[in-house]
Amino acid sequence: MLRRFALLVGTISALALPGVHARADNADAKLLEAVRAADLRVAAIGWRLATANVPLCDQMEAGMGVVVHTLDQFDPKARDSARAHFGFATPVAIEGVIAGSPAERAGLRPDDSLVRVGPVEIAKLAGRPGTTDRLVAAQLGIAALPQDAPIEIDVIRAGAPVHVAVQPVPACRTRFELELDGGFGASADGAMVQIGSGFLDDYPDDQLAAVIAHEFAHNILRHRERLEARGVDYGLLAGFGANVKYFRQTEVQADLLSAYLLANAKYPVRASVAFWQHFGPSKAGGILRSRSHPAWRDRVATLEAEATKIDALSTRPLVPALIADRNKPLDGDWQSILVRR
Ligand SMILES: [Zn+2]
Numbered sequence: 001m002l003r004r005f006a007l008l009v010g011t012i013s014a015l016a017l018p019g020v021h022a023r024a025d026n027a028d029a030k031l032l033e034a035v036r037a038a039d040l041r042v043a044a045i046g047w048r049l050a051t052a053n054v055p056l057c058d059q060m061e062a063g064m065g066v067v068v069h070t071l072d073q074f075d076p077k078a079r080d081s082a083r084a085h086f087g088f089a090t091p092v093a094i095e096g097v098i099a100g101s102p103a104e105r106a107g108l109r110p111d112d113s114l115v116r117v118g119p120v121e122i123a124k125l126a127g128r129p130g131t132t133d134r135l136v137a138a139q140l141g142i143a144a145l146p147q148d149a150p151i152e153i154d155v156i157r158a159g160a161p162v163h164v165a166v167q168p169v170p171a172c173r174t175r176f177e178l179e180l181d182g183g184f185g186a187s188a189d190g191a192m193v194q195i196g197s198g199f200l201d202d203y204p205d206d207q208l209a210a211v212i213a214h215e216f217a218h219n220i221l222r223h224r225e226r227l228e229a230r231g232v233d234y235g236l237l238a239g240f241g242a243n244v245k246y247f248r249q250t251e252v253q254a255d256l257l258s259a260y261l262l263a264n265a266k267y268p269v270r271a272s273v274a275f276w277q278h279f280g281p282s283k284a285g286g287i288l289r290s291r292s293h294p295a296w297r298d299r300v301a302t303l304e305a306e307a308t309k310i311d312a313l314s315t316r317p318l319v320p321a322l323i324a325d326r327n328k329p330l331d332g333d334w335q336s337i338l339v340r341r
Contacts, residue, residue: 046176063171065101089113112155188218210272217257239291245332
């Protein structure tokens with residue numbers, strides 16, 4: 001889980017706001033609200049993908065549609081401002097509630113501080129000070145709750161105890177997180193998808209969804225685990241030797257699956273094509289070309305060809321054949337699944 005370092009030091013170019021020159025506390029409030037909005041934007045896209053693609057997942061959780069955060073995430077210098085702004089009557093609070101989610105229907109609200117979520121006593125979670133231990137423990141505890149029974153929740157809202165019961169919906173088990181670095185990194189480790197905040201500035205929601213869907217596809221296809229089973233090198237040697245064929249196979253598979261994930265969640269299937277036509281020339285061409293990934297123009301051709309196949313299919317959700325292969329070892333065959341321009 002991410003730490004919000006340097007939050008109030010003004011280095012977050014992606015979230016720097018024009019006209020922030022009023023009193024310091026007012027500036028802090030604007031920045032904290034910008035962070036909340038950015039986190040919610042990513043979480044809402046993740047939620048839409050994770051709930052619309054349940055038939056493609058084999059690891060599920062009880063989906064409530066809340067985004068939680070902790071005071072421990074904030075830089076020590078920012079903690080007083082964060083506490084003053086968000087409340088934090090307990091170590092973990094609701095940063096936001098996704099529109100149309102079970103949490104919203106049950107009446108949960110942003111800045112409700114979590115006391116208890118089902119059997120998980122949030123206020124009693126232990127963790128090392130200054131780490132996100134308690135937040136991670138809360139997220140793992142909530143994710144492990146049964147998916148078909150109401151979840152009884154106690155919160156503190158504006159100083160008073162409030163009780164609600166949330167009827168969850170099944171969701172694929174992946175956490176979607178924003179990294180507040182202004183960058184264009186994106187990664188998937190099997191449990192989590194992380195994307196850099198640079199994408200939020202430069203791309204509309206549909207194309208952000210395409211980036212997130214690609215990373216989410218890596219998790220659904222167990223790519224981290226399967227690459228590790230092949231003994232690949234994630235470091236400087238990723239672009240050399242046998243590593244290349246395994247990385248490329250997972251990259252092409254993630255592109256292919258991302259088209260179905262977008263279609264099932266009713267995003268435009270060609271959002272990823274539009275994304276690459278902008279991102280490719282600026283960030284993945286010439287000397288920026290990665291040896292472990294196929295060339296971006298071939299990725300566009302592959303995505304376009306898959307979108308054309310999806311156009312001909314009217315049923316939803318679509319469950320592509322590569323889902324059935326996710327428990328097989330990677331064979332390194334990327335050549336036969338890549339369409340060249
Ligand atoms: Zn990838």
